[in-house]
Amino acid sequence: MSLEKLIAFLFQTSGKEKLTEKEIYMVLSFKLGWLTPAEGKKAIQKALEKGLIKKEGDEIAPDFDYKSIDIPFEFKFDAKMLEMEEDLYAKIVGRIAKERNVGKKKIEEEIKEFAESQDVYREIAALVIAKKYGIEIDDLMEEAWKMVKK
Numbered sequence: 001m002s003l004e005k006l007i008a009f010l011f012q013t014s015g016k017e018k019l020t021e022k023e024i025y026m027v028l029s030f031k032l033g034w035l036t037p038a039e040g041k042k043a044i045q046k047a048l049e050k051g052l053i054k055k056e057g058d059e060i061a062p063d064f065d066y067k068s069i070d071i072p073f074e075f076k077f078d079a080k081m082l083e084m085e086e087d088l089y090a091k092i093v094g095r096i097a098k099e100r101n102v103g104k105k106k107i108e109e110e111i112k113e114f115a116e117s118q119d120v121y122r123e124i125a126a127l128v129i130a131k132k133y134g135i136e137i138d139d140l141m142e143e144a145w146k147m148v149k150k
Contacts, residue, residue: 006043006077007052008069011062018059034077043077050121088143092126099135 010024011017021044028040035043044060047053054063093111097104107129115125127144130137 002077003043003047003050004052004064005069005071005075007047007062007064008066009071009075009077011066012069012071018056018061020058021060024060028077032077035079039079043079088140089123089126091140092123092130092137095137096126096130096133096135100133 010019010027014023014027021041024044025037025040028035028043029037044053048055051063053060093104093107096102096107100107111122111125111129114120114129115122118125118128120128123144127137127140
């Protein structure tokens with residue numbers, strides 16, 4: 001995933017085991033110019049949700065073997081990938097909630113529980129839950145595949 005590569009890139013290039021949120025925002029926004037500070041916060045939040053990083057006070061540390069990730073020489077993080085992940089997840093949750101006539105919060109809790117128990121991304125868990133309930137998601141599979149390939 002590109003978010004995993006982003007985290008690996010940040011920590012590999014910093015040479016540090018831990019970074020503060022401020023250090024991450026500064027690198028992403030001002031040094032590299034890849035994200036706005038708000039997008040940087042969103043990327044950190046997304047990485048926390050996916051279990052890629054852990055927060056210890058004001059410091060953040062990777063929660064995977066970031067040193068084993070190969071980063072291409074011309075690596076650049078695409079903020080659109082962050083949006084696509086959120087959009088896909090929101091589409092799936094919305095569709096399940098509508099078809100089952102259940103609140104989104106309840107669906108999100110079920111997805112989170114499944115994602116954690118199976119150790120998969122929430123978007124994948126959402127697709128599985130949708131299939132479990134017989135909800136049509138074939139039109140979202142191409143978007144999901146693009147997300148997985150990056």
